[in-house]
Structure formats: C-alpha cells, structure tokens
Amino acid sequence: MPASAGTLIAARVDGGEVLARFEVDEGAGWCVLWRHSVQGFEVEDCYVNRAGRMVLDRSHLPDFAAGLDHIPGRGVQVSDGQGGYWIEDLDEPVPGDAYVLRPGSMAVDHRLRVGDRVVSLSALAEHERVRISLAGGEGS
DSSP, X not given: OOTTOEEEEEEXXXXXOEEEEXXXXXXXXXXXXXXXXXXXXXXXXXXXXXXXXXEEEEEEESSOOTTOOOOTTSSEEEEOSSSOEEEEOOOEEOGGGEEEEOOOOTTTOOEEEETTEEEEHHHHHTTSOEEEEEESSTTO
16 A cells, blocks of 8 residues: 555444444545434535545535535535535644544434445434544555
C-alpha cells in the first residue's frame, strides 16, 4: 500500500467488532448517508483520505429542514439543481482521524458508501456506538 493509503474501519465501540472495512487510497473518498428523521430525504457527509488523514470534504443537504443549515464561512454553498444544496470545500480534518456515530433506526438508516459498496450501520448496530476511523495512513 502507498504510504498515504489507509483502511476505513467501522467497529463497535463496545467489544471492537469490525462491521465494515474498506481500503481507501490517497485522494479517494467515502460518504456517510442517512435519512433525515423528520423530512425523510437523504443527507450525506463525504470525506476524503488526504495524505492519510480523514477530512470532511463536502455535505449534501436536499432541503433547509430542521438542523440542516449552511454556516457562513464554513465551506461554499452551491445548488444541487434539484432544490437542495452542496456545501463544498469544507476541508475539515477529523480530530484523531476517527469519530463515534450512534446509528439510528432503519427509518434513518445510517450507511457507509465507498465506491459502489454500501454497508448499513443501522442494520448491523442500531443505537450502538460505532467508531468510524481511517487507519494506516501517514496521519495515523
């Protein structure tokens, strides 16, 4: 593996069981997807492996619903052409190249998408703490 390639891992915080594992090359990205709990549309936060570091790159928000808002000075808001918007150029490194997510019910369906592969974290660990991390790169 190149020095900045890494492994994206989703694992239960309690017990450490690996739920999903993906090899992620330098410059490659992945998204965390879920359905908005009130409106039901899909939201996505997309990350990139930048020199072995997990970096929040952009977010897609199909509506200005509750809790979904662009914060001025944090990325650039652009239309998605369908009534929603992307927040591009966020460029926010994730501290420690990891964070903990508590996947919601299947109505929300938190998922990891890497390329064409999609893993439902809600189906595997609904309401449990799941650590999503990028390991093995230069930033690790």
